[in-house]
Amino acid sequence: MLIKTYKNISCSNCQSKSHSLIENLNSEELNNLEQNRGCSFYKKSDYLFLEGSYPRGVYCLNHGKVKVFTRGNEGKEQIIHIAKPGEIIGFRAMLSGDPYLVSAETIEECAVCFISKDEFFKMMDSNSEFRNDIIKGLSKELGERAVSITDMAQKSVRERLAVGLLQLKEIYGTEPINLSREDLANFVGTATETLIRLLKEFKNEGIIETQTRKVIILKSDKLHQLAGK
Amino acid sequence: MLIKTYKNISCSNCQSKSHSLIENLNSEELNNLEQNRGCSFYKKSDYLFLEGSYPRGVYCLNHGKVKVFTRGNEGKEQIIHIAKPGEIIGFRAMLSGDPYLVSAETIEECAVCFISKDEFFKMMDSNSEFRNDIIKGLSKELGERAVSITDMAQKSVRERLAVGLLQLKEIYGTEPINLSREDLANFVGTATETLIRLLKEFKNEGIIETQTRKVIILKSDKLHQLAGK
């Protein structure tokens, strides 16, 4: 559910710009973009878009975190990606011309800008640097997913948890990881109960610390070791 | 190991062109391409490229089948994709600028054309239709891989085998599926022994038939049912 519409986020001064695909737009393009996008606040657990629907544009995350997931057997979520500020969400389906294969839902309060399909394609056509960044982004992600497939197919849940925690560390930076046990399980690809048990083991081994739902990583090196096998 | 170099495959008349990314090149571009690529025969079990090395160009498969795989724990292969004639292999790493994350190896005798990096980028720059097809291809594949990740994480091996056989049916068309048990297991993401046992179950249930190593699908509808859960 959308809370309110606002125009007070500037693309030129967006604090997320530097690590975003929009960083290579020139000032004219940024100004134009600023005129032609809409920004909104979202509460926790709001959807940006739903699997099966058709994309009308892309979402540029200014603040907060968004989980991107599919639903598998019996509707169980598989979290494919957790987006952080600066990321543009939902352009894959737009580029392939298909309906969304994934859903996107906020896991915190978020500030999100919407860029229409027309505007996005205009940017892609007119700015080859932007376009190349998009292509590079797609390619990079495609490579990462090959690795994820292998991990899911071959690694034990324990190893996958180690991998997942390291990925989350990249996403959360210095902040503690703040996810429900269920989301964490759906990210790692396991049952919630199994996740809780393994988390407890890691805690007992001094690798992590937990504060209610928050997880703090104490020994990354140990996680790397566990993840590798 | 490369068997011999030849120039006798014409891009304009390539029987694989119609279902290839090169189908939207104009005749001038095709002629140019034809002058600037090299074609080779490969024996079964030859590598096109190896994980970790740097791409120098892309491979256009004219005849035969190629498995694309990563190596996970203890070097076990995970087959990410099986390419059939018409497909261009290995452009992902070239576009992202990284070394290959996967290896490509022939699983039959193959005829393969090599297009250099320069040539490929030239085509991408000059022909926006070609470029868009590449972008679309990347996006489509990215979506499919999200589904694969979910399948690997959530589906039982039995379900995954059903999914895998249906995918292989698309690839092999009317021909019987002709893979070693090990490759089949590495495609489905399981141990060879488990794969064999499940294959036997499917056979007993009249869903498939086997002729030594070849697998023939008798009841696709049943497989769809099993794949869904």
Next chain:
DNA sequence: CGAGCGATTGAAAAGACTCAACCACCGTGG
């Protein structure tokens, strides 16, 4: 203070893997 949801624990069952042995086919060389 009580309802309700998320987190946690325990016990049992199921699914898949590993290991070891054996079989079957195929090409080679005597």
Next chain:
DNA sequence: CCACGGTGGTTGAGTCTTTTCAATCGCTCG
């Protein structure tokens, strides 16, 4: 032409991981 060796395919048994189901706990919000 046949014995031999090797590779890939198959089977069996035992083990381990992970899931499932059921029950309990504990925080948070009205």
